[in-house]
Each structure stands twice: as C-alpha cells, then as structure tokens.
Amino acid sequence: MIDWSPPVASRFRLQWQPATVAVRYVPGCSCSPTTHAPSPIVNPAEGGGTYGANREHHGSYWYDWTTAREIKWRRFYLPYMRLMNDYKNMGGLVTAGSDPGFIYQTWGFSYIGELEMLQEAGFSPLEVIQAATWNGAQELYRSKGIAPPVGLVEEGKLADLIIAPENPLQNLKTLYGTGFDRLEVDGKVDHVGGIRYVIKDGILYDAHKLLDDVAAMVEAQKAH
DSSP states (O other), rough: OOOOEEEEEEEETTTOOTTTTTTTTOOEEEEEEOOOOOOOOTTTOOOOOOGGSSSOGGTTTTTTTOOOHHHHHHHHHHHHHHHHHHHHTOOOEEOOOOOTTTTTTOOHHHHHHHHHHHHHHHOOHHHHHHHIIHHHHHHHHHHHSSSSSSSSSSSHHHHHHOOOOTTTTGGGGGGGGTTTEOOOOOOOOOEEEEOEEEEETTEEEEHHHHHHHHHHHHHHHHOO
C-alpha cells in the first residue's frame, strides 16, 4: 500500500482533496474514477471547435503529442491506479464510470476500457464487475435512502441485464459490442464475445440488431 502522505502526493503532482480521500478510508464516501485512455480517431489537422488544433482547447490534448509526453502520461496512471486499489482495499466504494461522447470516447466502448483499466489497477475481475454493477447501484440510490432495485441478480430486483455468450471474468474484452478475435488451439481465429441481448425495463433488445441500425443511420447520414 502506498503512503499517501503529502510529500508522496506532491512528488507525483497529485492534488487529492483530504475531505475526499483523507489518505485513508472515509465511511460514506465513494470513488468514481475516470481512468479511460483517450484515443484520437480523427486527423488532428482537420476539424474545429473543441477538437481542433488549438492549445487552448481541452480536446486538443494530442497537440504535439510526443513520445516523452506519452510516457509521462502513462506513468501518471500508476500512482492513480494504486490510489484506487488502496482505497478499495481499505473498504472504500469504487464505481465504474467513463466520459462517453467526450474527447473521442465512444458510447459502449470507453466503458469497457474503463473496466479493463480497473483490472490493471489491481482489481480482480469479480471486483471489476461488482464496481460496474452493485457498487454503482448503491451510489446512485444512497441519496434516495432506499435499497437499490438494480445491481444484483436476485428475487425482487429489476431484471436490467446484459446477456453475453462469453465469460467476462475470463476476458473483459469479450464485453466489447463488436466482440473479440481469439486464436484457438487448432490455429483458427474465432470472433467471439460481444453483448448478445440487453434487458431493460422488461424489454428485450437484440444488441446485434441495434448495431446494424446504427450502421444504417451512419450510412444514411453520409448520403446527405
């Protein structure tokens, strides 16, 4: 466990608020990290607005994105991940959350990347799933003063579920909507995983059909 005293925090240029982390577990607090790794999907020389080539814009993080800056950025994540893992091990409530739709983050993909980085931080796969389900439900309903109606698969809870053909505890990458390519022992590549169905408010949604609908919408928009 890291000694999160001010000298250590300042050495990593971290500014953790004592009221939130307090270098120790504070009952009643939760941690909702945003550990996703931004990945630009456009040509930096194109576009404008928030994502244009402008030193003043937060979305222009890739401006002169050198190897040295990439290394420094990745190294910063190490103490941040240790902080989250220590907080969890001390009994703190850690939830999962990313910024889909912002800074090149795509809905349905950045969230799974967030789960992968929680595992990288030291969470077991089961702890990752718990952070994304039951922990999040507790945090959302705590202010309401009622027991969460979701977050667990048990009698009396709402059946808001995702149904996946693969075991995410074995490989979180199989939760990506587009699936995952796996090299089998016979040398063949199988495309596995992906979410098959989503049940929300008692309605069953075919995930593959939804992906096809989105692809059709994109093509229709390009045609205009």
